Amino acid sequence: MAKTNLQFRDLDIGTHERVIECIDSSVGLHAIIAIHDTRLGPALGGIRAYPYASFEHALTDVLRLSQGMSHKAAVAQVGTGGGKAVIILKPGQIKTPELLRSFAEAVNSLGGQYICAEDYGVTQQDLALMAQYTRFIVGIPQTSGNPSPFTAFGGLRGIAAVCQHLWGSDSVEGKTIAIQGLGAVGMQLARGLFWAGANLIVSDINPEFVKLAVRDFSAVAVSTEEIASVECDIFAPCALGGILNQDTIAKLKCRAVAGLANNQLLTSEDGERLLARGILYAPDYVINAGGLINVCQEIRKEGYDARAARVLIAQLYDVLLKIFDLAEKKAISTNRVAQEIAEHHLDTGIGKRMQEPVFHH
Numbered sequence: 001m002a003k004t005n006l007q008f009r010d011l012d013i014g015t016h017e018r019v020i021e022c023i024d025s026s027v028g029l030h031a032i033i034a035i036h037d038t039r040l041g042p043a044l045g046g047i048r049a050y051p052y053a054s055f056e057h058a059l060t061d062v063l064r065l066s067q068g069m070s071h072k073a074a075v076a077q078v079g080t081g082g083g084k085a086v087i088i089l090k091p092g093q094i095k096t097p098e099l100l101r102s103f104a105e106a107v108n109s110l111g112g113q114y115i116c117a118e119d120y121g122v123t124q125q126d127l128a129l130m131a132q133y134t135r136f137i138v139g140i141p142q143t144s145g146n147p148s149p150f151t152a153f154g155g156l157r158g159i160a161a162v163c164q165h166l167w168g169s170d171s172v173e174g175k176t177i178a179i180q181g182l183g184a185v186g187m188q189l190a191r192g193l194f195w196a197g198a199n200l201i202v203s204d205i206n207p208e209f210v211k212l213a214v215r216d217f218s219a220v221a222v223s224t225e226e227i228a229s230v231e232c233d234i235f236a237p238c239a240l241g242g243i244l245n246q247d248t249i250a251k252l253k254c255r256a257v258a259g260l261a262n263n264q265l266l267t268s269e270d271g272e273r274l275l276a277r278g279i280l281y282a283p284d285y286v287i288n289a290g291g292l293i294n295v296c297q298e299i300r301k302e303g304y305d306a307r308a309a310r311v312l313i314a315q316l317y318d319v320l321l322k323i324f325d326l327a328e329k330k331a332i333s334t335n336r337v338a339q340e341i342a343e344h345h346l347d348t349g350i351g352k353r354m355q356e357p358v359f360h361h
């Protein structure tokens with residue numbers, strides 16, 4: 001494979017510790033790595049490969065996503081900071097092994113300040129290839145692999161916390177839960193809820209996934225337009241971002257929203273809208289932190305242990321109960337409480353990494 005020909009440009013972004021544009025025209029690489037905050041540990045976050053309409057769109061996305069990772073990691077206390085990378089694809093461009101190698105070398109040049117992982121548009125095979133060229137990578141097939149079962153387990157614990165808070169018992173038995181999206185995490189969540197006794201309403205743009213849920217879990221199928229407004233106890237968004245907005249919140253007929261999709265609130269005011277409607281919201285980056293908690297177990301001195309991940313993810317139950325209680329006491333939205341906790345941890349060093357990460361692959 002030809003040697004890479006990387007060039008870097010530091011972008012001066014006041015909100016972030018470091019933002020680097022990476023270009024290797026010999027292999028068609030154009031990427032941005034954003035390091036938001038490393039006060040609690042090295043920045044960790046996925047690589048998103050997407051045909052962005054412009055450089056500005058890509059920059060906006062990577063800045064927002066890396067800041068979100070800082071908050072997610074700070075609340076979960078995993079000893080990492082917030083980072084993210086985007087690879088800007090040209091229309092129709094595919095990620096070649098040469099491009100991925102060059103990106104891996106860009107990651108190396110940061111000396112471990114940024115640890116990369118999978119995100120939209122990047123596969124386990126891509127990660128496996130990059131792992132040949134960089135140590136600073138987690139979630140590869142030969143270590144912890146697919147994070148979605150762990151994310152879904154966190155979802156089950158989060159929904160149990162919702163039930164405890166609203167109905168005084170953590171059981172989902174007899175509760176009706178509407179799931180939007182039956183992909184990697186949505187289907188696992190559906191399975192767990194079914195076996196715990198819940199009744200399911202489901203929707204997906206893929207009719208095969210819907211058919212499976214109807215057959216295996218006796219789920220009731222509804223259209224993609226209906227799912228956010230069906231009558232249910234809990235609405236669980238597991239597909240798209242921005243699903244909770246002025247329009248959809250007015251139509252919700254549930255007592256709580258607790259799902260695994262990222263960036264569910266279109267704007268932070270939507271958290272206030274849910275509060276005003278008396279709908280309990282499990283902040284997305286808290287309830288869906290299971291995947292992050294899992295990959296962080298890879299860089300322990302002792303090496304990866306799925307049981308350690310399970311113990312820590314189970315504690316999302318307590319974290320969410322605390323958020324719900326605080327929000328009720330202060331009469332503010334749950335997303336504001338989550339943000340306050342994240343900022344408090346960042347400012348005071350709660351959950352700060354005490355040992356250097358160890359890369360075992």
Ligand SMILES: NC(=O)c1ccc[n+]([C@@H]2O[C@H](COP(=O)([O-])OP(=O)(O)OC[C@H]3O[C@@H](n4cnc5c(N)ncnc54)[C@H](O)[C@@H]3O)[C@@H](O)[C@H]2O)c1
Nearest residue numbers: 147148151181182183184185204205224239260261262291
């Ligand atoms: N996989 C993880 O471990 C993980 C971790 C944290 C957060 N998340 C978030 O959870 C969400 C789902 O992730 P995933 O890994 O399951 O992705 P996925 O692509 O496997 O699943 C998404 C599913 O949503 C469906 N979908 C898309 N548009 C829809 C619509 N309008 N209505 C109904 N269904 C629709 C798709 O057909 C697909 O089945 C994403 O927001 C992701 O960022 C995932």
